[in-house]
Amino acid sequence: xxxxARASQKRRRLTAAAARVLHExxxxxxxxxxxxxxxxxxxxxxxxxxxxxxxxxRAALAEHQAHLDELTAALDELPAxxxxxxxxxxxWTAQRETAARHGCPTGTLAVELxxxxxxxxxxxxxxxxxxxxxxxxxQFRQWGLPAPDDHALTLVSAYQGMSLLANALRDPDIMxxxxxxxxxWLDSLEVSP
Amino acid sequence: xxxxARASQKRRRLTAAAARVLHExxxxxxxxxxxxxxxxxxxxxxxxxxxxxxxxxRAALAEHQAHLDELTAALDELPAxxxxxxxxxxxWTAQRETAARHGCPTGTLAVELxxxxxxxxxxxxxxxxxxxxxxxxxQFRQWGLPAPDDHALTLVSAYQGMSLLANALRDPDIMxxxxxxxxxWLDSLEVSP
DNA sequence: GTCTATAGGCAGATAGAC
DNA sequence: GTCTATCTGCCTATAGAC
Numbered sequence: 001x002x003x004x005a006r007a008s009q010k011r012r013r014l015t016a017a018a019a020r021v022l023h024e025x026x027x028x029x030x031x032x033x034x035x036x037x038x039x040x041x042x043x044x045x046x047x048x049x050x051x052x053x054x055x056x057x058r059a060a061l062a063e064h065q066a067h068l069d070e071l072t073a074a075l076d077e078l079p080a081x082x083x084x085x086x087x088x089x090x091x092w093t094a095q096r097e098t099a100a101r102h103g104c105p106t107g108t109l110a111v112e113l114x115x116x117x118x119x120x121x122x123x124x125x126x127x128x129x130x131x132x133x134x135x136x137x138x139q140f141r142q143w144g145l146p147a148p149d150d151h152a153l154t155l156v157s158a159y160q161g162m163s164l165l166a167n168a169l170r171d172p173d174i175m176x177x178x179x180x181x182x183x184x185w186l187d188s189l190e191v192s193p
Numbered sequence: 194x195x196x197x198a199r200a201s202q203k204r205r206r207l208t209a210a211a212a213r214v215l216h217e218x219x220x221x222x223x224x225x226x227x228x229x230x231x232x233x234x235x236x237x238x239x240x241x242x243x244x245x246x247x248x249x250x251r252a253a254l255a256e257h258q259a260h261l262d263e264l265t266a267a268l269d270e271l272p273a274x275x276x277x278x279x280x281x282x283x284x285w286t287a288q289r290e291t292a293a294r295h296g297c298p299t300g301t302l303a304v305e306l307x308x309x310x311x312x313x314x315x316x317x318x319x320x321x322x323x324x325x326x327x328x329x330x331x332q333f334r335q336w337g338l339p340a341p342d343d344h345a346l347t348l349v350s351a352y353q354g355m356s357l358l359a360n361a362l363r364d365p366d367i368m369x370x371x372x373x374x375x376x377x378w379l380d381s382l383e384v385s386p
Numbered sequence: 387g388t389c390t391a392t393a394g395g396c397a398g399a400t401a402g403a404c
Numbered sequence: 405g406t407c408t409a410t411c412t413g414c415c416t417a418t419a420g421a422c
Contacts, residue, residue: 024308025308025310026221026305026308026309028219028221028222029221029308029309031396031397031398032397032398032399033397041406041407042406042407042408043407043408044399044400044406044407044408044409045405045406045407047398047399047400048405048406048407051399052398052399053397053398053399102307102308103304103307107304107357107361108304108308110357110360110361111296111300111301111304111305111357111360111361112219112304112305112308114295114296114360114361114363115217115218115219115222115295115301115305116219116222117218122361125361126361126362126363129358129361129362130362133358150370150374153355153358153367153370153371154351154371154374156354156358157351157354157355157357157358157367157371158347158350158351158354159354160353160354160357160358161349161350161351161352161353161354161355161357162346162350162354164300164303164304164350164353164354164357165322165326165346165349165350165353167303167304167307168300168303168304168307168315168318168319168322169319169322169323170307170319174346174350177343177346178346178347178350181343181347203388224414224415224416225415225416225417226415234388234389235388235389235390236389236390237388237389237390237391237417237418238387238388238389240416240417240418241387241388241389244417245416245417246415246416246417
């Protein structure tokens with residue numbers, strides 16, 4: 001393995017650690033030392049890969065975006081839009097323990113970043129949310145339902161809401177109950193003849 | 194005005210300032226100096242009224258709780274449970290500009306406090322959310338609908354979700370669209386004969 | 387009760403040896 | 405490229421004058 005490969009591997013370790021720790025502890029309570037320790041990299045060395053803490057946050061956001069793209073790409077393999085959306089809901093429910101402990105990675109990050117006067121990073125968090133919203137709307141549109149954007153808003157909003165409540169009340173069961181309702185809702189929707 | 198009254202007035206000013214500033218900037222990014230300035234109180238003097246920063250956060254949470262209790266008390270004046278719930282949704286929609294800028298005060302506070310290892314304050318944030326959930330469930334129950342707890346979860350979850358998305362995308366219109374849908378949903382619910 | 391001055395500690399960032 | 409040592413600044417909290 002040459003120097004270039006090793007370097008980018010450390011960068012990747014730092015990015016993965018940042019995504020994980022920032023989700024668990026939040027941006028403000030996480031120190032560079034926390035991320036460095038988790039990645040097995042000395043603190044001072046972090047600055048060779050990321051010039052500022054904000055750049056690490058940016059990298060973590062990109063990591064979450066990538067995970068989301070992976071998920072939707074897998075769902076795109078399913079033939080029927082309704083089944084893709086149901087599989088999405090099932091993926092959310094499967095993450096109920098994590099959601100109860102730390103909330104939705106993107107959602108909680110967006111909340112925290114929106115509190116900052118500096119309005120650069122919060123726009124990037126919004127972009128990740130928007131991408132999910134767009135993918136969801138595309139499914140409803142392909143399905144042939146009217147007002148696909150409104151349906152997408154309802155579905156993603158329900159996800160963010162149930163994640164927040166599960167987190168606030170530390171109760172994964174909330175994800176199960178709301179997830180089941182969303183599945184029934186998707187089953188009940190029909191294209192008008 | 195005697196000394197006692199003046200003292201508690203300063204305390205109240207600090208509490209109100211804390212509730213406002215902590216909602217706008219978040220807990221971690223808000224310094225005691227920020228709150229003191231907003232309340233017109235010298236920084237060092239804060240400690241006469243609140244021994245720690247956490248106590249100020251606690252006071253802010255209690256303030257939000259009190260606002261919520263005021264709102265539900267007013268709604269309790271309406272005769273029909275359905276109308277109380279619809280008025281609740283309308284109250285949420287009316288706050289759309291604030292929600293788009295800073296999110297739901299209780300919801301965003303809960304998200305932030307849940308990131309802390311110290312598990313004392315996050316339980317208190319959860320309690321505020323739970324109180325809203327309980328009041329909402331009581332309305333559905335009195336209305337005579339089955340599974341009032343599930344209906345309450347759906348409604349409050351929708352509120353948290355739409356507030357988060359409105360905030361993340363900085364778009365108050367999201368509150369309007371989802372609020373209108375929730376009103377239609379409440380109108381569509383009927384007690385089975 | 388009110389306020390000033392300051393202690394104490396920690397986190398982000400940098401300089402520079404290797 | 406890697407890492408150690410350290411600087412700087414800010415924030416919570418306290419001591420103590422008035």
